[in-house]
Amino acid sequence: MANKSFGIGIxxxxxxxxxxxxxxxxxxxxxxxxxxxIEIVRVLEKYADRARADLSGIGADxxxxxxxxxxxxxxxxxxIVVELIGGTTLARDFILAALKKGKSVVTxxxxxxxxxxxxxxxxxxxxxxxxxxxxxVAGGIPIINVMKKDLIGNQIRRFMGIMNGTTNYIxxxxxxxxxxxxxxxxxxxxxxxxxxxxxxxxxxxDAARKVAILSSIAYNSRVTLDDVYVEGIEKITSRDISAAxxxxxxxxLLGIGEEIDGEIEARVHPxxxxxxxxxxxVGDTFNAVxxxxxxxxxxxxxxxxxxxxxxxxxxxxxICAVVEHMQxxxxxxxxxxxxLDKSIRKQDDFISKFYIRMLVKDSPGVLAMIVKILGDYGVxxxxxxxxxxxxxxxxxxxxxxxxxxxxFSKAVDTLIGTDVVYQFExxxxxxxx
Amino acid sequence: MANKSFGIGIxxxxxxxxxxxxxxxxxxxxxxxxxxxIEIVRVLEKYADRARADLSGIGADxxxxxxxxxxxxxxxxxxIVVELIGGTTLARDFILAALKKGKSVVTxxxxxxxxxxxxxxxxxxxxxxxxxxxxxVAGGIPIINVMKKDLIGNQIRRFMGIMNGTTNYIxxxxxxxxxxxxxxxxxxxxxxxxxxxxxxxxxxxDAARKVAILSSIAYNSRVTLDDVYVEGIEKITSRDISAAxxxxxxxxLLGIGEEIDGEIEARVHPxxxxxxxxxxxVGDTFNAVxxxxxxxxxxxxxxxxxxxxxxxxxxxxxICAVVEHMQxxxxxxxxxxxxLDKSIRKQDDFISKFYIRMLVKDSPGVLAMIVKILGDYGVxxxxxxxxxxxxxxxxxxxxxxxxxxxxFSKAVDTLIGTDVVYQFExxxxxxxx
Numbered sequence: 001m002a003n004k005s006f007g008i009g010i011x012x013x014x015x016x017x018x019x020x021x022x023x024x025x026x027x028x029x030x031x032x033x034x035x036x037x038i039e040i041v042r043v044l045e046k047y048a049d050r051a052r053a054d055l056s057g058i059g060a061d062x063x064x065x066x067x068x069x070x071x072x073x074x075x076x077x078x079x080i081v082v083e084l085i086g087g088t089t090l091a092r093d094f095i096l097a098a099l100k101k102g103k104s105v106v107t108x109x110x111x112x113x114x115x116x117x118x119x120x121x122x123x124x125x126x127x128x129x130x131x132x133x134x135x136x137v138a139g140g141i142p143i144i145n146v147m148k149k150d151l152i153g154n155q156i157r158r159f160m161g162i163m164n165g166t167t168n169y170i171x172x173x174x175x176x177x178x179x180x181x182x183x184x185x186x187x188x189x190x191x192x193x194x195x196x197x198x199x200x201x202x203x204x205x206d207a208a209r210k211v212a213i214l215s216s217i218a219y220n221s222r223v224t225l226d227d228v229y230v231e232g233i234e235k236i237t238s239r240d241i242s243a244a245x246x247x248x249x250x251x252x253l254l255g256i257g258e259e260i261d262g263e264i265e266a267r268v269h270p271x272x273x274x275x276x277x278x279x280x281x282v283g284d285t286f287n288a289v290x291x292x293x294x295x296x297x298x299x300x301x302x303x304x305x306x307x308x309x310x311x312x313x314x315x316x317x318x319i320c321a322v323v324e325h326m327q328x329x330x331x332x333x334x335x336x337x338x339x340l341d342k343s344i345r346k347q348d349d350f351i352s353k354f355y356i357r358m359l360v361k362d363s364p365g366v367l368a369m370i371v372k373i374l375g376d377y378g379v380x381x382x383x384x385x386x387x388x389x390x391x392x393x394x395x396x397x398x399x400x401x402x403x404x405x406x407x408f409s410k411a412v413d414t415l416i417g418t419d420v421v422y423q424f425e426x427x428x429x430x431x432x433x
Numbered sequence: 434m435a436n437k438s439f440g441i442g443i444x445x446x447x448x449x450x451x452x453x454x455x456x457x458x459x460x461x462x463x464x465x466x467x468x469x470x471i472e473i474v475r476v477l478e479k480y481a482d483r484a485r486a487d488l489s490g491i492g493a494d495x496x497x498x499x500x501x502x503x504x505x506x507x508x509x510x511x512x513i514v515v516e517l518i519g520g521t522t523l524a525r526d527f528i529l530a531a532l533k534k535g536k537s538v539v540t541x542x543x544x545x546x547x548x549x550x551x552x553x554x555x556x557x558x559x560x561x562x563x564x565x566x567x568x569x570v571a572g573g574i575p576i577i578n579v580m581k582k583d584l585i586g587n588q589i590r591r592f593m594g595i596m597n598g599t600t601n602y603i604x605x606x607x608x609x610x611x612x613x614x615x616x617x618x619x620x621x622x623x624x625x626x627x628x629x630x631x632x633x634x635x636x637x638x639d640a641a642r643k644v645a646i647l648s649s650i651a652y653n654s655r656v657t658l659d660d661v662y663v664e665g666i667e668k669i670t671s672r673d674i675s676a677a678x679x680x681x682x683x684x685x686l687l688g689i690g691e692e693i694d695g696e697i698e699a700r701v702h703p704x705x706x707x708x709x710x711x712x713x714x715v716g717d718t719f720n721a722v723x724x725x726x727x728x729x730x731x732x733x734x735x736x737x738x739x740x741x742x743x744x745x746x747x748x749x750x751x752i753c754a755v756v757e758h759m760q761x762x763x764x765x766x767x768x769x770x771x772x773l774d775k776s777i778r779k780q781d782d783f784i785s786k787f788y789i790r791m792l793v794k795d796s797p798g799v800l801a802m803i804v805k806i807l808g809d810y811g812v813x814x815x816x817x818x819x820x821x822x823x824x825x826x827x828x829x830x831x832x833x834x835x836x837x838x839x840x841f842s843k844a845v846d847t848l849i850g851t852d853v854v855y856q857f858e859x860x861x862x863x864x865x866x
Contacts, residue, residue, distance in 0.1 A: 023586050023728045033653060033772055034585055134583070140729035142575075142583030150567070150575030152467055153456050153749030220466060278735060281714045295456045296573035296746035299736035302711060303729060313729035316586030328763040339466055 006323045007041035007077040009103075011094055012085035013051040013065075016108055016135070017043075019308025020082060020315045022058050027316075035320045036327065040064060044072040069094060073101060080322050082315060083107040092116055099123045099131065104331060106318040108135035108311055114209035114225045117216065121336035128332035130325055132318035137210040138163050138287045140310030141303040142317070147217045147291070148337060154293030156218040158258040160271075163210040165285035165305045166194045166201035167233050167253040171241075171270075172283040175250060178238050193285060203232035204268040207255040214289070215257035215266045221342040223257075223266050229347050231269035240357060240426050243397050244272050247355075247383070250280040251428065263345040272355055272430040348406030353382070353430040355399050358415075359422040362394035366420045370396070373418070377411035379403045393422060402432055439756045440474035440510040442536075444527055445518035446484040446498075449541055449568070450476075452741025453515060453748045455491045460749075468753045469760065473497060477505040502527060506534060513755050515748060516540040525549055532556045532564065537764060539751040541568035541744055547642035547658045550649065554769035561765035563758055565751035570643040571596050571720045573743030574736040575750070580650045580724070581770060587726030589651040591691040593704075596643040598718035598738045599627045599634035600666050600686040604674075604703075605716040608683060611671050626718060636665035637701040640688040647722070648690035648699045654775040656690075656699050662780050664702035673790060673859050676830050677705050680788075680816070683713040684861065696778040705788055705863040781839030786815070786863040788832050791848075792855040795827035799853045803829070806851070810844035812836045826855060835865055 008024065010017050021040055024031065031038055043065045045051035052062035066072050081098040085091045088111050095105050095112070100123065107113070112120070113133050124131035134144045138161065147156070162168050166188060173184045185202070188194035200206045208228040215223035233253050244251050249272035258265040273280055278300045282288040287305025292298050304310035325331045360366055371381060385397040400408070415421045441457065443450050454473055457464065464471055476498045478484035485495035499505050514531040518524045521544050528538050528545070533556065540546070545553070546566050557564035567577045571594065580589070595601050599621060606617045618635070621627035633639045641661040648656035666686050677684050682705035691698040706713055711733045715721040720738025725731050737743035758764045793799050804814060818830040833841070848854045 019728075027586055027588055027728065030588055030653070031586065034770065141732060142579050145583055146575050146579065149754065150578055150750050151746065152753045153460055153464065153746050155460055155463055220463070278714070281711065293746065295452075295460065295742045295749065297737045297740075297743050299574060299734075301732075301734055303732035307730075309728045310730050313584065313586050313726065316728065317583050320585045321582065328761065328766055330761040330763060333761055337467065 005037040005039050006326065007039055007075070007079050008082060008319060009042040009044065009072060009075055009078040009080070010040060010082045010084065011044040011072065012083070013043050013045040013054060014084060015308045016311045016315065017082070017084040018054050018058070019312030020084070021055065021060055023309060023312045023316050025058050025060055031316070031320065035323050038319065038323065041078050042066065042072055042075040044069060073097060078103065079326060080104045080106060080319055082319065083109060086111070088112050088115055095120060096123055099127050099129055102127055102129055104130040104322045106132045106315055106322065108133070108315060110136040110206070110209040110213060114212040117213065117224070118222055118336060118338070125332055125335040130322045130331055130334065132321060133213070134318050135311045135314035137213050138289055139303070139305040139307065140313045141287055141289065141301050141305065142314070143214065143289050143301050144217060145317070146301060147214065151291065151293050151296060154295045156259070157292045157294055158256065159214060159218060159289055159291045160279065161210070161214070161255045161289035162252055162279055162282050162287050163255045163289065163305060164201050164207045164253060165287060166198065168282065168287070169193050169285045171233060171236065171251055171253065174236070174238055175241050175245070178242060180238060181234070181236060202234055204230045204253060207253060207268045211255040211257055211266050211268055215264055216338055218257055219259050219264050219340070219342060220337055221264060221340040222338045223264055223344065227266055227344045229267040229269070233270050235426055236270055236428070237426065240428060243357065244355070247399065248275055249273060249430065250275055252279060254279070259342070260345060263343045265345040265350060267350070270428050272428055274431065277431070348404070348409070350405040351402050351432070352405055352408070353400055353402050353432055354408060355397070355428045355430050357425040358396050359389065359393050359425060360396050361420040361422065362388065362392045363420070367396070369418070369420060370415060373414050374400070374411050377407045377414070379408055379411050399430055438470040438472050439759065440472055440508070440512050441515060441752060442475040442477070442505060442508055442511040442513070443473060443515045443517065444477040444505065445516070446476050446478040446487060447517060448741045449744045449748065450515070450517040451487050451491070452745030453517070454488065454493055456742060456745045456749050458491050458493055464749070464753065468756050471752065471756065474511050475499065475505055475508040477502060506530060511536065512759060513537045513539060513752055515752065516542060519544070521545050521548060528553060529556055532560050532562055535560055535562055537563040537755045539565045539748055539755065541566070541748060543569040543639070543642040543646060547645040550646065550657070551655055551769060551771070558765055558768040563755045563764055563767065565754060566646070567751050568744050568747035570646050571722055572736070572738040572740065573746045574720055574722065574734050574738065575747070576647065576722050576734050577650060578750070579734060580647065584724065584726050584729060587728045589692070590725045590727055591689065592647060592651060592722055592724045593712065594643065594647070594688045594722035595685055595712055595715050595720050596688045596722065596738060597634050597640045597686060598720060599631065601715065601720070602626050602718045604666060604669070604684060604686065607669070607671055608674050608678070611675060613671060614667070614669060635667055637663045637686060640686060640701045644688040644690055644699050644701055648697055649771055651690055652692050652697050652773070652775060653770055654697060654773040655771045656697055656777065660699055660777045662700040662702070666703050668859055669703055669861070670859065673861060676790065677788070680832065681708055682706060682863065683708055685712060687712070692775070693778060696776045698778040698783060700783070703861050705861055707864065710864070781837070781842070783838040784835050784865070785838055785841070786833055786835050786865055787841060788830070788861045788863050790858040791829050792822065792826050792858060793829050794853040794855065795821065795825045796853070800829070802851070802853060803848060806847050807833070807844050810840045810847070812841055812844050832863055
């Protein structure tokens, strides 16, 4: 077995596929020394000519390319299939077919894992092969394996991650330049940091998939995309960012998983975190996952959440893990880690602190009335700043103490019904201490 | 095998030993669910009465305590021995005896691994058992396993770690309060953050052990303590820290491993790093290891580098890895990762940028003369600040460009021989870009 060569088939030679192939070629010596001989024996790519040119460019054999899945799957000596096609239709069919044919699969497909994770993991187990997906969360940052293995001795009290590079880039630039959301989004699109349809990133849906995957692992109970509460960064303005700064906070889009009283809270939303928090310094397109375990305490894992080589680094780590399992004859042993069945906490039951920016009538007694109404719903106030505006309007900045979100919503509804509150300009959650 | 209970014997029930036992008791349910039933079947502790009281305090069986090693080693159903005695004499004998008796060993002993790592790993392999040591570097932060497994696809260009909490605490406080080294050291001792004999921490020797261990793993070639160049923080003054700040830098004690032209550079010394560097924000007693891999790019792993539960978290992760190997019948498969034999780079060949603070004669032409002498040795200057002092003395702050350290030393020797340089007050390395 020591001299056996392990055959890899790559489905999809896009950015991450080519990055993975590049690492397998460029770092061949260390990979051979550390783990074994790993060879790209087949590549499935619709744009076959481009794929052949790309493979030639990195010194790999262009003859391995095919654009036919059946042809691909019938490849001899193909031990491991790497799925980098993306999406939840074709990719799902191909992975299921590969698993059923006894191939171990490595994927970076967060959409698929966040929705069909259980089906895929169960199919792998039934067929005695591995299914690994480290690259599906936070690109090159080891976090899935870290949670499963390195932090195994911990009850994870909470994880909070900056798990989307596009939104972190936009918020970082808005913070540094006091810039406008739409202008910076436009520039991010020009730079290739944001998609032409940025909804999945900006709206928090990309991060939500990662929260579903990480929560399932952290709490050993299945969490799917639908279980995650999602809010994006569309409404964040430079005014909120500067207000946050003057209050000692930074605004980040965070993906959060937490276990409270046996229930799982899974959510993505903008949050104000103290400037001294380790996540506050994570800028530009970088990602980081902050994990608070009941043994290890506060830890953080930082790096590139996307890109050809960083994501390829995670894919190659998974390939090597499968190779190791083949060498040791223990394929298919690590199945799904969701052996429990916990409930998902509803938004109304979340406990949060809030920042509220609102336009109110500038007249004596208005603040007292607002404070009274908030208090009626159990919302107590940590700090208030009032700024004079035009036309007898004032702008109020309030930070509340922790409150149940259901009560908070009722307080907001009541305030909207009064004639002194003209508009809630923004409401942003603030980190609880 | 699924219902087998795995027996743990702990040697040394000090801080980390009790932390480990606490985690095994407190998180028994998740450990059982995630990995299997793990039981403390024996504890070896010289202070047996104290150990019994401590075990009772966490709900563990006090009857497992013994103060006799032979008695300990003859325990039935003891699958894994956890060594937390420390030191390099008794601990080495005990580990070797346990390995030879077919017990897998988990240790947090950096002194031992940095000096006798090869002997211990070879003995484990010869006896078909595991020897794991995640807790020996950076406490609760997963870094050994991360480098071995998660970053396996990378050639590690460089790692730089804040791997000693005591010195990081002292430097953080000196930076925040512009405080005096000796006063803060005294306070750190009173708080229990520094030993009564702080030499190993302050002098950089503790970090050097961790650099030896991590370099061996990163570069797949044995690096022992003697191979590591070491400089401590004794000479850092508040003056240097404020000079660094005004130049845009923070001073940290870093442990660094780097591969250059096939040679390994392993060193511990204070270094000025840019304020925006991810390591710059790592304060107080926290540790962090920054790793630059040729695939993943820049990553950082942050957390508690010491303490009962954080270090215990790493010990428990290793215990669970051994249990997994037992369940899969693959004990003793992961041996030493040093399959290469690379040379160690000598200090003279290090390439560094330097900060120099020196007292010079305050007279026209002096600066020109100093610049000329530095230039004769190939030391070019990035920036200079000159401050008037008393008694016709001036203080010079120079930051150089990169230079071979051998040439730099000669330049310094030559400058000392002149009558215009009164004193080199400090020389600190500066991060190369």
